[in-house]
Amino acid sequence: MKAAPFAYHRPDSVDEAVDALAGGDAKVLAGGQSLVPVLAMRLGRPGTLVDITRLPGLDDLEVYGGVLRIGAAVRQRTVERSEAVRAVPLIGRAMPFVGHRELRSRGTVCGSLAHADPAAELPAVAACLDATVVLRGPRGTRQVPARELVVGAMTTSAGPDELITEVRFPAAASGDGFGFAEIARRHGDYALAGVAVHVRRGGGATLAAFGVSDRPVVRDVTALLEDDPTEAGLRPSTDAMADEIVDTAGDAHGSRGYRARLLGVLAARELVRAHREAHQEAHA
Template identity: 45%
Template structure:
C-alpha cells in the first residue's frame, strides 16, 4: 500500500520545524526514524497533511549528562544510545532493555523519542520512562513544558503532545549508588512486542517499584514490599488484576495475569539482588 498524499518539510533548524508544526496544527506530524510512522502511513492509519522531518536539525542527536540526569535528544537513534559507552553505568535498566527493542535493523533507524511518541503499550522504552521516573520535554513555537511519564501517556498510542508541539528531548535520572534494577520480558520471539514486560527499581532500604508493559493500555507501576513480606504476593496479585488484561491473538488475559505475578516476582527479586 501507499500513503495518502502529504507535504514534506525537511527542517534544517528547530525554529523551522516548530514553525511548520504551528502552521500545520492538527494536520502536521513529526517524522524522525519512521519505523513506527511509515507503516502507519502506508496502511493509511495515519493521514497527516504535512510531515516535518527533524533528523537534520543540529543538536537533536545529542546524549548529554547534566544535573544528575541523562538527556536524549529527539534525533538520537536507538542504536546510538545502545552503543553509548557510559550507558550501562549510568542507565543500566535502559541498557538491559534496548537489545529487546525490535530488531537490529529497526534500532539502526528508529529513534528513542519516536518510540515514546508512538506510545505502543507493549514497547520497552515507554516502560523504561515510567519505571525510572523519566521526563519528556515538549516544545512548540510559543512555549516549552516538561511532563512526567504518568502525565505524558494518555492511552493506547495516545500522548499529551498537542497540536504544534514536538518532543524535543527526554531525560532519565542517572543510576544512584545502592539502587538495583532488573528487566524481564516474554514475547513470541526476541524483538517482537512484549506479551508482558517487567522492569523493577529497588532503592536502598525502601520499597521496590515494579512497572509492567504489554497488559494495560499504558505502562503501569506499583510500589511493592520485599518479596519476603507476607503481603507481597497479595499486593502483586491485586496489581495484576488491576491491569484489566484482555484476550488477544497473542495471549489470554489469564496468561498475562500469571506472567505479571511470576515474571514480576522474579524481576523484583533480581533488582534487590543487584543493589550496588
C-alpha cells in the same frame, strides 16, 4: 499498500519545525520505524511530514548533573552502544528487546515515547525511572513527567503542535538495583507482558508493567519486599497485583488470564533480581 499523498518539510531549526506542526495536520518524522508502517497501512493520513533528523541540538547524548539527556534525533542503536547509557542501566537492559537491531538502527528513543505503543519497552522504562520529557511548542518549552506523557494507546499529552526535543533520565545511584523482562511470541514481537523494576537499597521500589494495558502501569511495590523478598514469597502479592493491573481483553496470542499469570511471574522474578543487585554491594 502505499501511503496517501503528503507534503514533506525539512526545517532548519526547532522553531521552524514547531511552526510546521501548526494546524494539527502534520506528523514528526525522526526514525520513521513506527510512523512509516502506519502511513503504509493508511492508519494515519497526515498532510505533512516534518523531518527533524538533521536539526542541530537534537542529537545530544550526554550525562550531565546526574541526568542522561537523549535528544529527539538520537537513534536507539546509538544509545545501546554508547558508554553514556551505563549511567542508566535499565535502558541498557531493555534496549535489546526493542524490535530488532535493524529497527533500532533507525528508530529513536523519543520517537518510541511519542508513538506510545502499549507494548513498547522504552515508555515503560521512562515511567519506571520517573524520567522527564521536554516538549517545545508555539507557547515555549515545557517539561512533562514521563508517567503523565502517555494517556492511552498511541496517545500522549503532547499537543499536535508540540515537538518532543529530549528525554531526561535520572542516573543510577549507589545501592540501586534494576530488573527488566518481557515475554513475546518471538524476539522482536510485541510483548504479551513485561516489567521494568527499580529497587533502592535505602528504601523504595517501583515497577512499571507494559503490554497489559493501554499504557505503562506504575506501582510502588516497596511493601512487597519488606517481609519475604524471595520469588516464592512474592508470588501471592505479584499475582494479586497482576490481576488488578491487566485490563486487556486478550487476543489470539494470549487471554487476559494468561497475561496476568505472565505478569505475576515476571514481577516476582525481577523484583528479586533488583533487590539482590541493590544489596549486593553492602554485603561484598
